[in-house]
Amino acid sequence: MARTKSILTEARQIERAVTLIHLGARLQVLESETDLSYERLLRLYKEVSGRSPSKGQLPFSTDWFMTWQPNIHASLFLNIHEYLNKTSELEEIDTIIKAYQLYLEQTQSQGLEPQLTVTRAWRLVKFVDNGMLTMTKCTKCGGHYVTHPHEIAKHYVCGLCNPPARAGKGRQAGSLQLPSAVARQAAVCE
Numbered sequence: 001m002a003r004t005k006s007i008l009t010e011a012r013q014i015e016r017a018v019t020l021i022h023l024g025a026r027l028q029v030l031e032s033e034t035d036l037s038y039e040r041l042l043r044l045y046k047e048v049s050g051r052s053p054s055k056g057q058l059p060f061s062t063d064w065f066m067t068w069q070p071n072i073h074a075s076l077f078l079n080i081h082e083y084l085n086k087t088s089e090l091e092e093i094d095t096i097i098k099a100y101q102l103y104l105e106q107t108q109s110q111g112l113e114p115q116l117t118v119t120r121a122w123r124l125v126k127f128v129d130n131g132m133l134t135m136t137k138c139t140k141c142g143g144h145y146v147t148h149p150h151e152i153a154k155h156y157v158c159g160l161c162n163p164p165a166r167a168g169k170g171r172q173a174g175s176l177q178l179p180s181a182v183a184r185q186a187a188v189c190e
Contacts, residue, residue, distance in 0.1 A: 075145040080102050
């Protein structure tokens with residue numbers, strides 16, 4: 001009976017690792033979220049992705065999440081994650097996986113290039129769990145956005161309600177189009 005449970009647990013660990021690899025997770029995430037050995041994960045990574053894993057340290061700064069577009073994408077992901085956390089009984093890593101898959105669906109349905117990798121999404125959840133980042137409600141739109149914990153919530157205005165001067169002006173794939181920019185673009189096309 002214990003052997004059967006062990007085999008099922010190992011199969012679940014492998015399935016989880018394969019899903020994370022398909023989503024583009026770094027090897028350090030796999031090591032942290034599974035009980036599989038480094039050597040086994042390395043072989044699995046090469047087999048699934050067809051290449052060696054990226055080297056180097058994981059992103060550690062919270063600053064990336066505070067810039068305009070990454071903040072909007074991180075906030076979208078974290079709102080999905082928080083909803084799933086409240087409404088389902090998934091293990092934490094499975095909640096991250098499902099939230100990230102839903103985040104990808106949302107960005108793709110809007111024709112946007114995802115700004116958030118699964119590794120950054122995983123790191124974001126760790127930052128929130130450790131109190132390094134939090135969610136703050138925008139005083140204008142009422143949405144919840146990723147902020148530093150010391151942000152003054154009483155006067156917080158999000159990047160969508162108060163975008164930076166050059167926001168939405170880029171032509172690169174994935175740049176957000178603000179309503180006024182979309183209207184001008186539609187007028188030019190007519």
